[in-house]
Amino acid sequence: MNAEQLQKTLVASQYAEQVLGNHTELIQQDYAIDQFLSPLSTVQIHNYISDALDGIADESAWMRAMRILRARLMFRWIWQDANRLTNVVTLTRELSDFADAAICAAKAFAYEPLKAKHGEPMGYNGKLQDLIVIAMGKLGAQELNLSSDIDLIFAFDEQGETNGRKCIEVQQFCILWGQKLIYLLDHISADGFVFRVDMRLRPWGDGSALAISHVALEKYLSQHGREWERYAWIKARIVTGGKDGDDLLEMTRPFVFRKYVDYTAFEAMREMKGMIEREVQRRNIEDDIKLGAGGIREVEFIVQVFQLIYGGSKLELQDRQCLVSLQHLGEFGLLDTTAVAELEDAYLFLRRIEHAIQALNDQQTQSLPIEPDLRRRMLETLGFADWDAFLAVLNEKRAKVIYQFLHLIKEKEVNHLEEGFSQLEQRLSEVLDDNTKNLVHEFWHGHALKKLPAKAVQRLKAFWPHLVEAVIQSDNPQIALQRLMPLVESVMRRTVYLVMLIESKGALQRLVKMATVSPWICEELTHYPVLLDEFLSMDFELPKRKDLEDSLRQQLLRIEIDQVEDQMRVLRLFKKSNVLAVAASDVLAESPLMKVSDALTDIAEVSVNAALHLAYQIVAKKHGYPLDADGQRCALDYMSFAVIGYGKVGGIELGYGSDLDLVFIHYMDEQADTDGTKPISGFEFAMRVGQKFVSLMTTQTLDGRIYEVDTRLRPSGEAGLLVTSLKAFEQYQLKSAWLWEHQALVRARPIAGEMQLQKKFEQLRCDILTQPRDEAHVRAEVLKMREKMKDHLGSSKEQKKDGIFHLKQDAGGIVDIEFMAQYAVLAWSGANPDLAHYSDNVRILEDAAKTSCLSSDDATALIQAYLSERAESHRLALANQSMQVSASDWRDIREVVCKLWQRLIDPAAQAVG
Incomplete structure (x- = not known):
């Protein structure tokens, strides 16, 4: 054993002194082995544990063996760190591998007694259930430090019961399993502990069930998951739990990484930063290198906010490790190379200090020591001559982190209502009529606003200037504002939407444009604000059939068959969100009519198949x-x-x-x-x-x-x-x-x-x-049905006199063309079976031309008329307007249709007047 290195180790750690005193022979044996101080692989760590526990069946003996092994390995890691024989990345990875292996060993040891008492846990799906152990925080990212606790969440795939004599529910079995796992690792005995276990990150925190099913976790995250939990779940990793664990983790990704560019992450980070700062002040821990200004947490926040904003579209940013994602930020140009280098340097320096602090007494702390002796030990380990020299370097690196952090989350300047309303009112008065001005006035002075929490009012005031600016720049400010005010009122308690629209100027402009074109879209968003999530994530491409099928299948997959209300809710939101996506593509990307109809039909078919x-x-x-x-x-x-x-x-x-x-x-x-x-x-x-x-x-x-x-x-x-x-x-x-x-x-x-x-x-x-039919009979029956429809659904005589044309039901309208296509099939497909192949009007008319039942010119004229009238009816539907239009605008198209109607169906029909 190298005496100089041993001396450095004992200076660096009072805890190492205790380990050496308690396990002198074991430590000497360890250090007599070649390669003992070289890096440890995952396999080697598992082998150490396997050897230490070999043949042990007694719980007390198992716990003692694991604690002694932990002490020996901690001595090794402190030795390596004190003598600079390792680096931060290698050390944190080895510590994390040991934690993983310890969890797996404890889980396996805890299972057999439970199985003997209660039998195997079986899901209602007939599958054996496993305890899924999810690592969060530093263990999840495989960045564990020298004396870190481990943050865990326990889950299982499906509810059910055990198959033993003392039958219990699967959830209760997994709770008992998890409790024993915690005890085996966390309990402090004469030999110490293996890992402190923290379960507070589980859904609902302390006081909630220790283990949660896949379905319950998914429901919690979708309905109750908070913004800070999105940050926490970035680092989530399955330690053990098999295939079901992988499925479970995949389910959480949409909660963490939104499909759209998610600017709400800024607001969430500001709030969390404020909470931490208040806690630092309350506990007087400004010298905490993790939570204090410019500390480890701020570096992590900088990386994580970019992960939450862009991780849904840039998959590389979903990596759990801080330094890996930091490099990706540089590669994507989201941070400049100088910022990346400074943050990486500061992070590694701070983590090295963290290890030096924790090595002193094997304590979970990041506060700089106060006692002179502990400061002396730490300075010698870190290679500084005195405390002032150390602080100078530390403060320099923290200052760079603070600069980058403040630059990132700097609050945007906004004119609050009290400060800038007069200017806004003046600009609005130029484009609004009295009714709309009254609408705005009533909104700001109404009862609904008075009942809002102060924070919601603050966010609403911050949002208002952005909305006004976008409205004033729109094609029709008055219409846009009238249609958007109900939507604003419906979401003003869900202030996350306001934040998203503040941070994403493009999304707000798109929303205003949609409002000017379609009151129907505004009404849908107003009645179902949850659709705003989808709207803000849209790429304005029409959804593809396979993507629709895959999306709905995944959403329904985890819902139990007897949870009918949940199934219906998924189906409703699937339909509404995808129809909204089609409408957005229609309005903003000007997608072709036929493709829009195809997409709407696909949505319906996928919904029908699932139902x-x-x-x-x-x-x-x-x-x-x-x-x-x-x-x-x-x-x-x-x-x-x-x-x-x-x-x-x-x-x-x-x-x-x-x-x-x-x-x-x-x-x-x-x-x-x-x-x-x-x-x-x-x-x-x-x-x-x-x-x-x-x-x-x-x-x-x-x-x-x-x-x-x-x-x-x-x-x-x-x-x-x-x-x-x-x-x-x-x-x-x-x-x-x-x-x-x-x-x-x-x-x-x-x-x-x-x-x-x-x-x-x-x-x-x-x-x-394709049965043979008498053409005269078909013609007479089709005409009779058409006349009935005109009488019941077409424009009245008075409306026709006033120049009104019902785009669908009046002569020369859509139904006339549909009836001519149907007539062609019924009258002519006996001799031309290909006419009965398709069910849509356009292809029927195309086939009528191919079979020479209609001339190419006649078929083309009908198709063009049909598409023109359908496109207008489509636009009117988006605008919530009736199918009654000005007859003079449609005279030429109607004339084409009516002439063909006379020729094919009713020679006595009147021409367009």
């Missing part, structure tokens, strides 16, 4: 699975149930407020019972699936409903069964259906359910539509 799957699961869980008409069991991947979309969803032409016209068919044995403990007939099973589906889709709650569903196009309409067998549907269509029902079938297509059944429906639809 059908859930409905089927719910009924099957209670009653078991039915048999299909061929005697096969209809499990979830073969359900013999399908949803048929009619009308706009069938024609892939959904708008923003469109209902879904749906028909349900099945291919089940209606007489055979299901195979569950509460069996019902296949007929009743199919009915219950249909009813549950409609309930999931249409139930109105505070979050609204998913979609309005209209099922009146089913066989026999409202008098008919909600769900029809494929055979009964075929018989009805062939023997009883009116021609108008075949006309509706033109725009029908399967949108959800079992694929083989969907194919059978498609073939049946084709067979029905």
